[in-house]
Amino acid sequence: MSSPSKKLCASASARTPPMKVENILALSAGGPKTPDVLRTAMAMGADRAFHIDVPESSDGGPEPLTIAKLLRSVVEKENINLVLLGKQAIDGDQGQTGQMLAGLLGWPQANQASKVEIKDANGTVEVTHEVDGGVETLRAKLPMVITTDLRLNEPRYASLPNIMKAKKKPLEKKTLADFGVEDSRRLKTVSVTEPPPRKGGGKVEDVDGLVSKLKEMGAL
Template structure:
């Protein structure tokens, strides 16, 4: 007998292709942004989000009906989706934008995701709390606002009860953690402590190649991703001036006096 769909969980994980965190970033000569001709990979917070969805399935077994990943980005962002599929997601949606287009902003992304959620049946959105390229940290909150769903941000532990349609979330807050209980559908944003993603294994990487990847355009969802903010100038922080060594205390005191520091 088929279980009733009301008890099954459909998870959506939005992911972003970002400059890899191990890459040393450089401002481009035009000072309009950073040099993007470097190694990219999945935003680490999103990787945690995918891992959490996969681990939820390990814990809840068949109660998780689907894990769908979605990205908005240039053609190469498909690779990021393949990585997510190799980690254990079932299917992927790529909202493709031309290579030359500017990166969409949080509000545009949240709107596109809201439109997509109207189309798909989603009970739980798990997404990174921020992307390490623009560090905006807004999309999850905006999405919850647009959908009028509860939100549990900066999650460091997530327990879902599909029967009761609720989730218990431990949140990272100033000076400790906070436990909250939310009703589904729900938007959860992930913090670093939530889990430690596994390597993608070869059999899963091979399987990922055969998993469905649907391509959409912003027009298909009738959303406008044109940025509303204008970047005026991007500059590197001033270079740090190296320190010096002194041979003894007297020299140190002399240097301090020279620099105008005296005992009060």
Template sequence: MSLRVLVGVKRVIDYAVKVRVKPDKTGVVTDGVKHSMNPFDEIAIEEAVRMKEKNIVKEIIAVSCGPQQCQETIRTALAMGADRGIHVEVAGKEYEAMQPFHVSKILAKLAQEEKVDIVLVGKQAIDDDCNQTGQMTAALLDWSQACFASKVEKTDGELTVTREIDGGLEVIKVKLPAVITSDLRLNEPRYATLPNIMKAKKKPMAKKTAADLGVDLTPRHEVLSVEDPPVREAGIKVETVEDLVGKLKQSGVI
């Protein structure tokens, strides 16, 4: 049985960029800042491509929600091996207020429309670190879910997933259809080669809006303020172990 996979790819500020908070504290500065595909979503695309190379998957659909520039992110996914893309255009104030719940509803609707067997997303995005989209998508679809996957194997009509938990590793079996979220150690994404980048320009990319999918983008919560983390205070040196223990007792640590 060959499967169809929908992979979410989010456009985020590049991991190497130092993020700056806006003077009015409403968010972070994005204008003129380098963006790239969320690293965990790169891992998700890579896993889908590897599954296709093993003849487990027959089609990979990459989807991204956001402004026009998200098409570059989708093209990167296509260059890595996805077959076609879907750009759900969301811009301006709507995009700034967009939340994981909205993305989950969009992914769930697309999963149903495209009749996919697996929704594969990164476990979290490095801009908001929410770690919510995969779980909520599974809930909306009422599908099996396997979060924080570090290994995925196909067996008869189901997937065996090794997932990373606080205490180590957990191996579970999930029936298809299913939602999987990728962890850091699932794989190492390939670089898109120049020939594949050129081929990606000819691969189909559909454009939709949230309204086309019947998704209301009204915010469910309001961001009151975005703050820089507090500056770390200088430490002190102690001469002996006894002094250290004394300081720790004074501070309430022990």
């Protein structure tokens, strides 16, 4: 599934001077709509993409730990040293995958980044994120896992020439099993319900009408 945070990742990954970027791999796990999302990522700067084919289901798909294990396997096989993820998916809204991945890899992590700078060719990374009452700046060395906040940057719009080029870039369809990962689910979705509809508001003609209405509601 696409999300604003994932678009930021695609855009930010293509903007990491002064360190030379050898290759940018976009990855997403999902159903038949996922290739379109990955083509967009390649039009925004990614060099290639993996579509991890996961059947669509009503229970929200694989758990964050499963995706974290998948990403660990991809990182190890592809020799990746910087992973950018959205801070949370817009379907499950759990915000756990990045932290789990960093734990599995034993890498430093920074979460909800609003600014990312590669400081030198040795892989020093400086990450800024917002905290209560201000901002916090962290510094670490690659390899590293970073989750992004919506304030990180403005996603670049894919130009028509780049969209056409993206159609020729390699997009490989794979499964969890290709990376030695099993979709074992320990959580079961019991129910999903919409919030109750809000009651419609009303208009009052004057202050007296407002006071009368508040008394009627028991607010006065």
